[in-house]
Amino acid sequence: MTEEIIIAGFGGQGVLSMGKILAYSGIMQDKEVSWMPSYGPEMRGGTANVTVIVSDERVCSPILNAFDTAVILNQQSLDKFESKVKPGGYLLYDPNGITHNPTRKDIHIYSIEGAQLASDMGNAKVFNMIILGAFLKIRPIIDNKNVEEGLRHSLPERAHKLIPLNMQAVQVGMDNVKEA
Amino acid sequence: MGELKLMKGNEALAEAAIRYGADAYFGYPITPQSEVIEYLSEQNPYERTGMVVLQAESEVAAINMIYAAGAAGKRVMTSSSSPGISLKQEGITYIAGAEIPCVYADVVRGGPGLGTIQPSQADYFQACKGGGHGDYHQIVLAPASVQEMADFVALGFDLAFQYRIATCILSDGAIGQMMEKVVLPDQKPRMTEEEIKAKYPWATTGRKRGTPHRIITSLDLDSNRMEQHNRHLQEKYKEIAEKETRFEEIQCDDAEYVIVAYGSSARIAQKTIQLGRAEGMKIGLLRPITLWPFPTKAIEALIAKGVKGFLSLELSCGQMIEDVKLACNGRAKAEHFGRVGGIIHTPEEVLEAMKKQIIGE
Structure with a gap:
C-alpha cells in the first residue's frame, strides 16, 4: 500500500498540521511516511500545501507531480491540483469558497462542508480534523485509534486535553463526507 | 534501542x-x-x-x-x-x-x-x-x-x-x-x-610547565616545511579516498543505464526508476553518499558490468557531471540533467531526460 496525498489550502487552515497528524498516525500504524511542505515559489500569495506519503515500503520521492488523493481547501488549490490526481484517484474538497466545481470524470470526487461543520461545533480550529476524518472515511488507510495516538505524539502535552474534541471532529468528518 | x-x-x-x-x-x-x-x-x-x-x-x-x-x-x-x-x-x-x-x-x-x-x-x-x-x-x-x-x-x-x-x-x-x-x-x-587530553595529543588543552608547546596553525613561512605539510595533507586525502568512499546502489544489478544522484535528487530518481521499470527500462541508481571522496570506482565497476550510460541528476546547471565524466573517461555516455532556481525536477521529467539524453530512441 502506498498513498500519495496532497493537502492544499490557505495558510492558517491547518493544512500543514493536518499533514503532520496524518504522518504521525501513519507511524503509529507501522507505516513509512514523509511530509514535505510547499517549499517553492508557489507558497507566495498565502497558499499552503503539503505532500504526505504513507506507505508499507520505504518512501522514494517525497516530492511528487501526481497524487492518489488531493485534499482541496480553496479555489486556487483546486485549479492547481485537480489535474494532478492520478486517473482513478480521489479528490476531496470543501465547497466553501469554491466557485468552479471540479469537472473530472475519471476520478472519484467527494465533498465535505468542513468550515460549516466546524462552525456548528463552535470551534473553527477543529476544521482540519473534520477534513482529516472525511479523508480517512474515503481512504481508510489508518485506524482511528492510531489517529488518536498520532495526535498524542504531534500535540504538545498541554494540548492533550483537546484530543477528545479532535477525535469528535474526526468522527463528524467521517459522518458527513458525501460523494459529489 | x-x-x-x-x-x-x-x-x-x-x-x-x-x-x-x-x-x-x-x-x-x-x-x-x-x-x-x-x-x-x-x-x-x-x-x-x-x-x-x-x-x-x-x-x-x-x-x-x-x-x-x-x-x-x-x-x-x-x-x-x-x-x-x-x-x-x-x-x-x-x-x-x-x-x-x-x-x-x-x-x-x-x-x-x-x-x-x-x-x-x-x-x-x-x-x-x-x-x-x-x-x-x-x-x-x-x-x-x-x-x-x-x-x-x-x-x-x-x-x-x-x-x-x-x-x-x-x-x-x-x-x-x-x-x-x-x-x-x-x-x-x-x-x-581528561579523556580529551589522553586521546588527542595534538589538542591545545593547556600546557604544563616543562612540556612542549602544542601549536595549531595553518601558517608556516618555511617553504620546505610547508611543502612537507602539503604532502602530508595529500597523503591523508589519499588514505581517506581509499578507505572512506561510500555509496549506495539501487536496482543496479541488471541495469543498462544508471542515474547518478545524491540527496533530494536521489529520492526523486528512485521514483523515476519505478516509473521506468514499469515501462520495461533497465535503469538503476548510483547514490554517492560521500561526494568527496567521489565513488569513481563504483562507476568504473558499473561500466565493467555493461552499463552504457549515466545521467547525472542534480539541482544545478551541471557540477557533479564533471566527476561522473572523469570516472567514465570516455568509456560510457555521461550527460547532465537538472532544474535550477529553486524548481525541483519531477520524476516524470527525469524519465523523459533519461530517454532523450541517455537511452536515445
Whole structure:
C-alpha cells in the first residue's frame, strides 16, 4: 500500500498540521511516511500545501507531480491540483469558497462542508480534523485509534486535553463526507 | 534501542548533535536551516549535557569559534546555508590547513548571490572542489533522508576526529525542511577534559610547565616545511579516498543505464526508476553518499558490468557531471540533467531526460 496525498489550502487552515497528524498516525500504524511542505515559489500569495506519503515500503520521492488523493481547501488549490490526481484517484474538497466545481470524470470526487461543520461545533480550529476524518472515511488507510495516538505524539502535552474534541471532529468528518 | 520520532531534517541534525555528546554549536540563522539553531535553543542542551549553543554575531565569528574550540579537541558543529557558507570559507580553509576536526552542515539554497531560499544542489563545487583557497579537501557527506541527517552527525564527527579534518554534511532545503520517521540514537556522554587530553595529543588543552608547546596553525613561512605539510595533507586525502568512499546502489544489478544522484535528487530518481521499470527500462541508481571522496570506482565497476550510460541528476546547471565524466573517461555516455532556481525536477521529467539524453530512441 502506498498513498500519495496532497493537502492544499490557505495558510492558517491547518493544512500543514493536518499533514503532520496524518504522518504521525501513519507511524503509529507501522507505516513509512514523509511530509514535505510547499517549499517553492508557489507558497507566495498565502497558499499552503503539503505532500504526505504513507506507505508499507520505504518512501522514494517525497516530492511528487501526481497524487492518489488531493485534499482541496480553496479555489486556487483546486485549479492547481485537480489535474494532478492520478486517473482513478480521489479528490476531496470543501465547497466553501469554491466557485468552479471540479469537472473530472475519471476520478472519484467527494465533498465535505468542513468550515460549516466546524462552525456548528463552535470551534473553527477543529476544521482540519473534520477534513482529516472525511479523508480517512474515503481512504481508510489508518485506524482511528492510531489517529488518536498520532495526535498524542504531534500535540504538545498541554494540548492533550483537546484530543477528545479532535477525535469528535474526526468522527463528524467521517459522518458527513458525501460523494459529489 | 533508539527513539522513533517524526522530525524535520534540520531538527534531526540538531538533536543528533546533542545525543552524540557534542560540546558546542556555534551558528547564525539563515533560511532554510534556521530550525537547527531554533531547535537547539528550544532544547537548551546545556541543561541536558552541558553542550554550549551560541548564536554568534556573524557567520565569520561562528566558524572561527569552531576553529578555536576544535583546536582544543572539543566536538563542535556549525551549520548554515549557501550564502552563509560562502562567508565561512576563510575559516574552513584555515581549519583544513591547521587540521582541526569539526562538523558543519550546509543546507543548500539556490544561488548565485542571495539567490533564493528554495532547495538547490549548486554548491557541489564549493563543497567538493575547495570553496576556500589552497590544496585541500574535506569529507562531504550527502544525506538523502531525515534519518541520514541524524546518522551523519555521528559519522561526521567520527571521521573528523579519526583524520583531523572537517566533515561537511551537504544537504539542501528539501531534506532540511521535510519530515520523516527517524530513529534517534541514545544519549552519549560528552568527553571529559581528561579523556580529551589522553586521546588527542595534538589538542591545545593547556600546557604544563616543562612540556612542549602544542601549536595549531595553518601558517608556516618555511617553504620546505610547508611543502612537507602539503604532502602530508595529500597523503591523508589519499588514505581517506581509499578507505572512506561510500555509496549506495539501487536496482543496479541488471541495469543498462544508471542515474547518478545524491540527496533530494536521489529520492526523486528512485521514483523515476519505478516509473521506468514499469515501462520495461533497465535503469538503476548510483547514490554517492560521500561526494568527496567521489565513488569513481563504483562507476568504473558499473561500466565493467555493461552499463552504457549515466545521467547525472542534480539541482544545478551541471557540477557533479564533471566527476561522473572523469570516472567514465570516455568509456560510457555521461550527460547532465537538472532544474535550477529553486524548481525541483519531477520524476516524470527525469524519465523523459533519461530517454532523450541517455537511452536515445
